[in-house]
Amino acid sequence: MAKKNTANSQTEWDYAASPESTSHIRLEKKYQLFINNEWVEPSSKKYFPTINPATEDVLAEIAWATDADVDKAVKAARKAYTEVWSKMSGAERGKYIYRIARMMQERAREFAVIESLDSGKPIRESRDVDVPLACNHFFYYAGWADKLEYAMPHKKPEALGVAGQIIPWNFPLLMAAWKIAPALAAGNTVVLKPAETTSLTALKLAEIIKDSGLPPGVVNIVTGYGDTGAAIVNHPDVDKIAFTGSTNVGKIIQRAVAGTHKKTTLELGGKSANIIFDDAPIDQAVEGIINGIFFNQGHVCCAGSRLFVQENVADLVIKKLKARMESLYVGDPLDKNTDIGAINSKEQLDTINKYIKIGKAEGAEIYQSDCSIPSKGFFCKPTLFTGVSQSHVITQEEIFGPVLTIQTFRTIDEVIQKANNTPYGLAAGVWTDKGSRIFNLTTKLRAGVIWANTYNKFDPVSPFGGYKESGFGREGGVHGLSAYLK
Amino acid sequence: MKKTYNPSLMLSNTRIDKVGVEERVARFQTRSIKNESKKQGLHMVLNMIDLTTLEGKDTPGKVQQMCYKAQHLHDVHPGLPTVAAVCVYPSMVSIARKALGNSSVKIASVSTAFPSGQSTREIKLADTKFAVEQGADEIDMVISRGKFLAGEYSFVFDEIAAIKEACGKARLKVILETGELCTLDHVRMASDIAIHAGADFIKTSTGKIQPAATMQVTYTMLMAIKDYYDQTGIMIGMKPAGGISTAKLALHNLVMVKEILGNPWLSNEWFRFGASSLANDVLMQLMKSESGLYQSPDYFSID
Numbered sequence: 001m002a003k004k005n006t007a008n009s010q011t012e013w014d015y016a017a018s019p020e021s022t023s024h025i026r027l028e029k030k031y032q033l034f035i036n037n038e039w040v041e042p043s044s045k046k047y048f049p050t051i052n053p054a055t056e057d058v059l060a061e062i063a064w065a066t067d068a069d070v071d072k073a074v075k076a077a078r079k080a081y082t083e084v085w086s087k088m089s090g091a092e093r094g095k096y097i098y099r100i101a102r103m104m105q106e107r108a109r110e111f112a113v114i115e116s117l118d119s120g121k122p123i124r125e126s127r128d129v130d131v132p133l134a135c136n137h138f139f140y141y142a143g144w145a146d147k148l149e150y151a152m153p154h155k156k157p158e159a160l161g162v163a164g165q166i167i168p169w170n171f172p173l174l175m176a177a178w179k180i181a182p183a184l185a186a187g188n189t190v191v192l193k194p195a196e197t198t199s200l201t202a203l204k205l206a207e208i209i210k211d212s213g214l215p216p217g218v219v220n221i222v223t224g225y226g227d228t229g230a231a232i233v234n235h236p237d238v239d240k241i242a243f244t245g246s247t248n249v250g251k252i253i254q255r256a257v258a259g260t261h262k263k264t265t266l267e268l269g270g271k272s273a274n275i276i277f278d279d280a281p282i283d284q285a286v287e288g289i290i291n292g293i294f295f296n297q298g299h300v301c302c303a304g305s306r307l308f309v310q311e312n313v314a315d316l317v318i319k320k321l322k323a324r325m326e327s328l329y330v331g332d333p334l335d336k337n338t339d340i341g342a343i344n345s346k347e348q349l350d351t352i353n354k355y356i357k358i359g360k361a362e363g364a365e366i367y368q369s370d371c372s373i374p375s376k377g378f379f380c381k382p383t384l385f386t387g388v389s390q391s392h393v394i395t396q397e398e399i400f401g402p403v404l405t406i407q408t409f410r411t412i413d414e415v416i417q418k419a420n421n422t423p424y425g426l427a428a429g430v431w432t433d434k435g436s437r438i439f440n441l442t443t444k445l446r447a448g449v450i451w452a453n454t455y456n457k458f459d460p461v462s463p464f465g466g467y468k469e470s471g472f473g474r475e476g477g478v479h480g481l482s483a484y485l486k
Numbered sequence: 487m488k489k490t491y492n493p494s495l496m497l498s499n500t501r502i503d504k505v506g507v508e509e510r511v512a513r514f515q516t517r518s519i520k521n522e523s524k525k526q527g528l529h530m531v532l533n534m535i536d537l538t539t540l541e542g543k544d545t546p547g548k549v550q551q552m553c554y555k556a557q558h559l560h561d562v563h564p565g566l567p568t569v570a571a572v573c574v575y576p577s578m579v580s581i582a583r584k585a586l587g588n589s590s591v592k593i594a595s596v597s598t599a600f601p602s603g604q605s606t607r608e609i610k611l612a613d614t615k616f617a618v619e620q621g622a623d624e625i626d627m628v629i630s631r632g633k634f635l636a637g638e639y640s641f642v643f644d645e646i647a648a649i650k651e652a653c654g655k656a657r658l659k660v661i662l663e664t665g666e667l668c669t670l671d672h673v674r675m676a677s678d679i680a681i682h683a684g685a686d687f688i689k690t691s692t693g694k695i696q697p698a699a700t701m702q703v704t705y706t707m708l709m710a711i712k713d714y715y716d717q718t719g720i721m722i723g724m725k726p727a728g729g730i731s732t733a734k735l736a737l738h739n740l741v742m743v744k745e746i747l748g749n750p751w752l753s754n755e756w757f758r759f760g761a762s763s764l765a766n767d768v769l770m771q772l773m774k775s776e777s778g779l780y781q782s783p784d785y786f787s788i789d
Contacts, residue, residue: 011752013526013744018518124516283709284506319716327745336518433501453503 015329018336020123025110030061031199033069033223034206036076037216043068048225050199053120054333054342054377062199065222070191070231073220077162077189078237080217085189086159094145096214097184101138103208108135111201115173116333118200120342120378121296123334133458134177137476140460141181144481148186151478157485159187160263161239164232167202168245169195169344170299170400176202178475179242180219186484188240190219191232195245197345199223230256238262240484244301247398247424247469265473265483267301267465269398270426272447273419274304274455275409278313280431284453286320289404292429292455294328294340294382298402299348301470302427304455306395308415311408318386318406325369325382332374340402343378352380352401359385359394364405390421398424412437416444425467429455448474489683491643496678502670502706511701517741524737528772531736531764532559533567534754536594536725538762540575540601540693548789549578553585555789560769563776569765570754571624575600576613579620594659595622598649601663601692603628607645614652625649626659628692631666634676642676643683650684659687659725659758664703665695673703677710687723693760698728704739708746721750727760733771736764 030047032039047061065073085093104111108131115126148157163183167175172194183190194202206221222228226249233241233256243253244267257264274292276285292304309317333341343349360366364385373379383403388395395405409415419428428447430438438452448466451457458464463479465471473483519527537556539548549572556569571592574582579595586593595617599605605613614625627649633641650658660680664673680688688707691698704726711722724743730736736759743751751757766786774780 011530011749013530013740013749013752014523015517015519016521016523018520128516279501281501281503281506284503284510287506287510336516453506454509 015337017332019332019334020113020116020336022113022117022334025113027060027114027200031063031203031223033063033065033073034203034210034221035069035073036220037210037214040069040072042066048196050118050197052117052377053197053344054374056377059117060200062196062223065193065224065228065231067231070222070228070235073191073222074162074164074232074235074237076217076220077191080215081159081161081189084215085218086187090146090148090187093184093187094142096212097138097142097145097181099212100208100214101135101142103212104131104135104138104205107204107208108132111173111204113334114204115201116341119169119172119198120333120344122338122341123336124338125296130171130174133460134174137174137177137181137460141185141481144478145185148481148485151481152485157186160484160486161188162237163188163190163240163242163484164235164238165190165192165242166229166232166245167192167194169198170296170301172198173201173205175244176205178244178480182475182480183242183484184218186481188484189217191238192219192221193229193232194221194223196223196225233257240264242473242483243267250471263483263486265465265475266471267473267475268469268471269400269424270301270303270466270470271306271396271398271422271424272302272304272427272429273306273308273445274429275415275419275431275441276307276309276313276317277430277432277434277437278310279433280313281433281453282313282317282320285431286317286324288429288431288453288455289321290324290328293404294402295456297340297343297380299344299400300456302449302456303400304427304429305399305404306419306422307404307406308409308419309406311410314408321384322367325384326371328369328371328382330369330371330373330379330381340382343380343401346378348400349378349380352399352403355394355397355399355401355403356383359388359392359403359405362388362392362394364388364392364394390418396422412440416441420446423469426470427451489643489647491640491679492682493639495682500671500674500678502674504670504702507670507702507705511705511742514701514742514745515738517738519737519741525772525775527737527740528733528768528775529567530740530752531733531759531768533570534758535569535765536571536573536727536758536760537569537765538573538693538727538760540573540596544575544578546578546581549574549581550585551789553582553591555787556586556591557589559765560773560786563769563773566772570758573626573760576617576620576622579617579622583621592623593621594624594626595620596626596628596692598627600626600628601694603630604632607648610645611648611652614649618652618654618656622656624657624659625653626661626689628661628663629676629680631663634667634672639675639679643679646680646683646685657686658684659689659723660685661689661692661727662707663692663695664690665697670702670706673706674710677707678714681710681714681722685722687725687758689725689727689760691728691760693728696729699726699730699760701738701742705742705746708742712746715747721756723756723758724751725758725760730759730761731763731767733764733768736768
């Protein structure tokens with residue numbers, strides 16, 4: 001007997017929940033400060049909770065370092081620098097850095113899960129982007145440790161001493177790697193402060209550093225809020241301040257170090273232009289727009305948050321963009337199919353919502369994807385604003401969330417002028433089929449990084465950093481080494 | 487009114503960035519399909535297969551056996567669907583017709599001097615009419631790749647339109663043979679030409695040329711279908727053929743269809759897999775999802 005050929009005209013097919021397991025991770029209830037390869041209590045005896053932004057559950061208690069604790073950490077770093085690290089050959093230093101890289105790789109899954117739990121970013125990104133890139137930074141700089149003379153020909157490169165490093169919450173482990181790896185390769189010792197909402201992966205990295213046998217005091221990790229960071233910046237025995245974070249805090253740091261011997265690199269905010277010409281590969285450009293603004297919930301300093309589309313393809317691009325937004329999955333960061341996870345903190349969600357409100361009040365037209373978002377935790381729907389101008393607050397200020405503004409343009413000169421018309425200058429994207437146009441724009445756009453027919457691509461060999469109020473100094477590549485050498 | 491090749495009707499922008507396509511496709515491949523979704527997906531895959539034999543050494547016996555398998559994929563496992571169709575040469579259509587009786591499994595016949603298409607218009611039309619007369623429900627034609635690569639797009643367009651006419655009620659699948667088109671830009675252009683000339687389905691490959699149905703190529707063709715649907719509201723079907731031999735790859739293709747075109751395309755009316763060995767891998771995965779263990783391939787019939 002013939003069976004029925006079940007040709008349903010309408011099938012409903014969706015992805016079942018596919019959460020990454022958390023059974024293999026180890027988290028302490030309470031984390032101490034990591035100083036001199038030991039876990040020490042903060043002198044204040046004060047701790048603060050770190051929460052999972054997707055559920056608002058407390059993950060662990062984190063030590064709050066005071067000025068005295070920072071002083072202890074800087075002293076440990078100074079002692080390690082003078083007695084051990086500055087005397088060690090580059091080849092030996094390189095061995096330790098390689099070892100850390102390999103141990104991170106071995107525990108990549110644990111790092112990825114903890115990163116997603118603590119920061120809210122989707123596991124797909126922490127697994128495929130953050131953790132592998134962080135490992136690669138250690139591998140890359142390990143290779144330079146015994147070749148510094150070749151990195152700086154005709155100079156005699158010397159380490160600076162003790163580096164104070166303050167990192168943000170958007171790429172917690174990756175930023176720790178960006179800071180620690182070149183500092184160690186160049187022969188410095190480190191006092192690092194992770195952001196208060198995302199201390200866990202830096203503390204897991206401390207476990208690896210301890211296990212790797214790195215000499216005590218070479219890397220110290222002190223956790224806390226802004227006051228802890230200020231204690232590092234103001235400590236007289238710190239030779240170098242490396243900071244990634246907001247432009248406002250960057251300015252405070254710049255004032256604080258003025259007149260001191262401290263070298264500084266600042267990697268600050270951005271409001272980067274993503275420019276689509278009419279001859280661009282439109283479908284791939286739409287992917288680039290999505291990746292530019294919705295990667296890591298838009299918590300990316302180089303996010304392509306200002307979209308410029310040539311007017312004759314604007315309708316098509318916006319239509320395709322909206323359709324593509326509908327296929328994004330927003331929700332549980334640990335689900336392997338989640339595209340957009342949780343906003344990092346209540347505070348940041350409030351900031352984003354404030355800007356969405358401003359955008360509406362300014363008369364811009366809002367579009368949000370039709371997805372449902374969890375009732376618990378901090379979530380924000382992917383959002384577009386059309387009908388905006390250079391004068392709108394939402395096109396001028398960094399929102400640091402999944403919010404895109406769209407403007408159209410007619411001529412190349414117009415788009416260059418508008419793209420540069422911002423106090424920031426971190427990144428830009430250019431989408432066109434014409435090679436000559438790409439090179440024309442790269443010479444005229446005042447941005448530290450310019451991507452052609454792609455966006456948000458990172459690699460340890462490629463320097464990264466800003467123009468204007470997006471900061472100064474470069475991280476990554478050979479340029480990233482020079483920030484830690486004199 | 488006779489259709490003619492008119493590039494201005496097609497979406498003016500058909501530039502494709504290969505690197506971007508590869509990146510997008512990799513994203514589909516990271517989708518995790520588990521439990522119920524997997525089971526439902528595998529059932530769908532089975533029901534979308536065009537079980538195929540296209541060899542010079544095909545015999546009536548082989549076609550009959552394949553027709554039986556098409557309706558009885560794995561009888562020890564109740565509740566399985568049939569495949570969508572069997573796909574054979576025109577000379578085997580009458581044998582398949584007889585073997586399938588009044589089954590709802592369709593008969594697809596290749597035509598137009600498959601696989602090379604190196605023949606005259608008259609012969610291609612006669613080939614098509616013969617297959618339809620013999621009882622084919624669907625015609626899988628090949629485009630003239632030589633003419634396409636030479637830039638004679640009107641010729642390619644007119645040929646497809648003529649074959650469509652010769653099909654009568656049979657649905658027309660147009661094989662682009664993407665492995666010979668060299669670039670994704672060409673794949674997109676050939677897709678647009680086929681769709682506008684009257685294709686009911688567009689299909690990647692004959693299975694005789696490598697590479698065949700890569701996800702990059704299928705993605706590019708799905709985007710052409712989407713753009714046409716957005717412009718006109720008319721649905722066009724898609725058939726990747728050749729090289730999809732594992733359940734995992736088939737599920738990734740479904741993910742792609744779902745995320746680009748949406749659920750309405752997730753039936754064998756609009757999506758097919760041209761494959762010969764895919765069915766058994768899907769069956770093996772389905773049995774494994776019940777028992778937790780992989781059975782020996784010897785438990786799955788080869789017809």
